[in-house]
Amino acid sequence: MHLHGTSQINAAGRLEIGGCDTAELAARFGTPLYVFDEALIRRRCREFMDAFRATGLRFQVAYASKAFCVMAMCRIAEEEGLSLDVVSDGELYTALRAGFPADRIHFHGNNKTPEELEMAIDAKIGCIVVDNFTELYMLNEIAKEKSARVSILFRVTPGVEAHTHEFISTGQTDTKFGFDIGNGSAFRAIREAVSLSNVDILGVHSHIGSQIFETDGFKLAADRVCDFAQNVRKELGVTFPVINLGGGFGIRYTEGDTPLPVGQYVQAITDSIKAKLAEYDYPMPEIWIEPGRSIVGDAGTTLYTIGSTKDIPGVRKYVSVDGGMTDNPRPALYDAKYEAFLANRANDPSEETVSIAGKCCETGDMLIWDLELPKTKPGDLLAVFCTGAYNYSMASNYNRLRRPAVVFVRDGEADLVVRRETFEDVAGKDVVPERLRKQAVAKS
Ligand SMILES: *Cc1c(COP(=O)(O)O)cnc(C)c1O
Numbered sequence: 038m039h040l041h042g043t044s045q046i047n048a049a050g051r052l053e054i055g056g057c058d059t060a061e062l063a064a065r066f067g068t069p070l071y072v073f074d075e076a077l078i079r080r081r082c083r084e085f086m087d088a089f090r091a092t093g094l095r096f097q098v099a100y101a102s103k104a105f106c107v108m109a110m111c112r113i114a115e116e117e118g119l120s121l122d123v124v125s126d127g128e129l130y131t132a133l134r135a136g137f138p139a140d141r142i143h144f145h146g147n148n149k150t151p152e153e154l155e156m157a158i159d160a161k162i163g164c165i166v167v168d169n170f171t172e173l174y175m176l177n178e179i180a181k182e183k184s185a186r187v188s189i190l191f192r193v194t195p196g197v198e199a200h201t202h203e204f205i206s207t208g209q210t211d212t213k214f215g216f217d218i219g220n221g222s223a224f225r226a227i228r229e230a231v232s233l234s235n236v237d238i239l240g241v242h243s244h245i246g247s248q249i250f251e252t253d254g255f256k257l258a259a260d261r262v263c264d265f266a267q268n269v270r271k272e273l274g275v276t277f278p279v280i281n282l283g284g285g286f287g288i289r290y291t292e293g294d295t296p297l298p299v300g301q302y303v304q305a306i307t308d309s310i311k312a313k314l315a316e317y318d319y320p321m322p323e324i325w326i327e328p329g330r331s332i333v334g335d336a337g338t339t340l341y342t343i344g345s346t347k348d349i350p351g352v353r354k355y356v357s358v359d360g361g362m363t364d365n366p367r368p369a370l371y372d373a374k375y376e377a378f379l380a381n382r383a384n385d386p387s388e389e390t391v392s393i394a395g396k397c398c399e400t401g402d403m404l405i406w407d408l409e410l411p412k413t414k415p416g417d418l419l420a421v422f423c424t425g426a427y428n429y430s431m432a433s434n435y436n437r438l439r440r441p442a443v444v445f446v447r448d449g450e451a452d453l454v455v456r457r458e459t460f461e462d463v464a465g466k467d468v469v470p471e472r473l474r475k476q477a478v479a480k481s
Contacts, residue, residue: 038376038378038383039289039292039376039422041074041077041335041336041338041422041423042054042055042074042076042077042080042335042336043055043056043074043076043077043447044074044338044422046383046384050382050383050384050385051380051381051382051383052338052378052380052381052383052420054072054074054338054446055072055074055075055076055445055446055447055448055449055450055451056446056447056448056449056450057072057446057449057450057451059072059338059340059380059381059418059420060380060381060418062340062444062446062451063340063342063380063418065451066442066444066451066453066457067441067442067457068340068341068342068359068360068418068441069339069340069341069342069358069359069360069364069441070339070340070441070442070443070444071337071338071339071364071424071425071428071429071441071442071443071444071455072337072338072339072340072444072446072451073333073336073337073338073425073443073444073445073446073454074336074337074338074446074447075113075336075445075446075447076447077335077336078110078113078332078333078336078425079113079117081299081328081331081332081333081335081336082098082100082113082114082117082118082119082332083117084298084299084300085098085119085299085303085326085328085331085332086098086117086118086119087300088299088300088302088303088304089303089307089324091300092303092304092307094307094311094321094323094324095321095322095323095324096323096324096325096326097119097120097141097323097325097326098118098119098120098325098326098327098328099119099120099121099122099141099143099281099325099326099327100114100119100120100121100122100327100328100329100332101122101284101327101328101329101332102114102121102122102123102128102131102132102329103122103123103124103128103329103427103430104329104330104332104333104334104425104426104427104430105329105333105337105425105426105427105428105429105430106123106128106131106132106430107131107429107443107454107455108131108134108135108454109135109445109452109454109455110333110454111131111132111135111136111137112135112136112137114137114332115135115136115137115138115141119141119332120141120142120143120163120325121137121141121142121143122142122143122144122145122327122329123142123143123144123145124144124145124146125146125153126150126152126153126156129142129144129153129156129157129160129162130156133160139160139161139162139163140161140162140163141163142160142162142163143162143163143164143165143166143190143327144157144162144164144165144166145166145168145192146166146168147168147169147213147214147215148168148172149165149168149172151175151179154172154175154176154179155179155183158179158180158183158185158187159183161185163188164187164188164189164190164239165187165188165189165190166189166190166191166192166242166281167189167190167191167192167226167230167236168192168214168215168216169215169216170226170229173189173226173229173230173233173236174233176189176236177233177234177235177236180235180236181234181235185235186235186236186237187235187236187237188236188237188239189230189236189237189238189239190239190240190241190242190279190281191215191216191223191226191227191230191238191240191241191242192214192215192216192241192242192243192244193215193216193217193218193223193241193242193243193262193265194210194212194214194215194216194217194218194219194223194243195218195243195245195257195258195261195262195265196210196217196218196219196261197243197245197254197257197258197261198210198245198246198254199245199246199249199251199254199255199258199285200246200248200249201248201249201250201251201287201294202250202251204245204246204249204251204253204254204257206257214244215242215243218261218262218265223241223265224265224268224269224272227269227273227275228273231273231275238275238277239277239278239279240266240277240278240279240280240281240322241262241265241266241277241279241280241281242281242282242283242325243258243261243262243281243282243283244282244283244284244285244327245258245283245285246285247284247285247330248285248287248288248294248330249285249286249287250287250294250295250296250297251297252297252301252302252305252306255282255302255305255306255309256305256306256309258282259280259282259306259309259310259313260309260313262280262282262310263280263309263310263313263314263317263319264313266280266314266319266322267314267317267319270317270319276319276320277322278322278323279322279323279324279325280310280322280323280324280325281324281325281326281327282306282310282324282325282326283326283327284326284327284328284329284330284331285330286299286302286328286330286331287330287331288330288331288334288335288423288426289335289423290334290373290374290375290376290422290423291374291375291376292376293374296331299328299331302326303326306324306326307324310322310324329426330426330427332426333425333426334423334425334426335422335423335425336425337423337424337425337426337428337429338420338421338422338423338424338425339360339364339365339420339421339424339428339441340380340418340419340420341358341359341360341418341419341421342358342359342416342417342418342419343356343357343358343413343414343415343416343417343418343419344357344358344359344396344415345357345415346391346413353391353392354389354390354391354392355391355392355394356391356392356393356394356410356413356419357393357394357395357396358393358394358395358396358404358419359396360395360396360438360441361394361395361396361397361402361403361404362395362397362399362401362402362433362435363395363397363432363433363434363435363436363438363440364428364429364432364438364440364441365395365404365421365424365428365432366428366431366432366433367427367428367431368403368404368405369399369401369402369403370431374405375404375405375421375422375423375424376421376422376423377393377404377405377408377419377420377421377422378410378419378420379410379411379413379417379418379419379420380418380419380420381417381418382411382417385411386411387409387410387411388410388411388412389409389410389412390407390408390409390410391407391408391410391413392405392406392407392408393405393408393419393421396436396438397435397436397438398436399435404421405421429441429443429455434458434463437463437464439457439458439459439460439462439463440455440457440458440462441457441458442455442456442457443455
């Protein structure tokens with residue numbers, strides 16, 4: 038059994054996170070419940086920051102807030118000195134409302150609306166990561182109308198695609214994101230931007246994938262981005278003050294996952310960039326990265342209450358919990374694997390292999406297909422680990438389930454950071470047109 042961060046089994050044989058007994062958390066806040074180990078989030082932030090500090094370079098670590106974007110998390114990112122990536126007006130709104138410094142916010146996305154660009158310019162955020170030509174021209178026009186200057190990065194596709202252990206070097210990347218380096222579109226974008234009146238070129242950005250366990254993909258991407266930077270400098274006389282190599286650093290969901298220590302990714306990226314740019318005698322830019330999953334993923338645990346079971350002799354035993362694809366869509370979306378155990382009886386030996394089902398009306402609503410557990414009873418608590426990233430942020434109201442609460446735990450204290458949804462949250466936005474309203478039946 039692998040315990041993350043401050044998680045441990047207490048004297049009562051129950052899972053404890055951040056010094057809080059999970060059975061008590063479940064009783065106090067209800068289930069399903071997302072529990073975040075605040076000390077572990079902060080440790081992950083510091084691992085990235087310390088690794089960069091050790092290089093002596095100028096840098097920014099931008100938390101990719103789409104992994105888990107709530108105001109309390111924005112506060113932690115700020116306290117730890119991170120910057121913040123947003124990809125929508127809603128995420129930008131959340132960050133600003135949390136008081137996150139606008140000049141450390143970066144806006145991503147392949148289809149930012151005019152309203153989103155206006156909002157970003159009005160808020161004076163740090164930079165906009167321009168994804169395509171439509172956006173480039175539109176952004177310049179909007180900035181012009183507002184007599185504003187906007188710092189921009191260009192999202193480029195270096196022809197490297199990385200997945201966990203493999204990376205693929207592709208000539209031309211078939212992706213909806215960014216300007217291709219290989220086919221010359223990235224170069225044309227910079228050339229165009231040079232002639233635009235209200236944008237300032239800050240540099241280039243590349244993001245090669247997610248849940249990556251090796252450094253080779255990052256090194257190759259760094260090489261290609263640096264080659265591109267040198268080409269741009271030679272041909273256009275533009276020198277980039279920033280190179281951003283994105284996120285995608287892997288975490289351990291199950292024992293099959295073997296992430297590297299954070300420092301090794303940072304080292305590989307900065308070493309590659311340094312070496313390549315030294316060849317070109319290119320002034321060392323600020324290096325940015327954008328971890329999402331690796332900041333919050335393993336700090337999150339979801340607590341569920343076990344309800345019904347269905348035993349099909351010789352086939353499978355289904356054990357159902359009070360959440361499912363609504364609070365964790367990743368198994369259904371990506372066939373993602375998770376580890377779990379009984380939080381209220383953590384020392385009990387495993388007796389059988391069961392499958393953990395969610396409560397939604399979908400055959401595919403399964404959280405874990407094969408899990409060794411003690412014989413369970415209704416009311417037992419199941420803890421599913423590593424649910425901090427892309428769970429709450431991807432949660433839905435399918436079947437009109439209410440989205441769970443989120444708590445941060447640390448030093449024996451639990452703080453609510455998102456309250457559980459109410460029925461009013463679920464149905465209160467509905468509008469019934471006059472003609473469909475229930476009429477009082479006239480009695481004769
Ligand atoms: C999603 C994303 C990230 C974060 O990816 P993780 O795998 O969560 O680290 C960083 N940058 C960009 C541009 C992204 O789209």
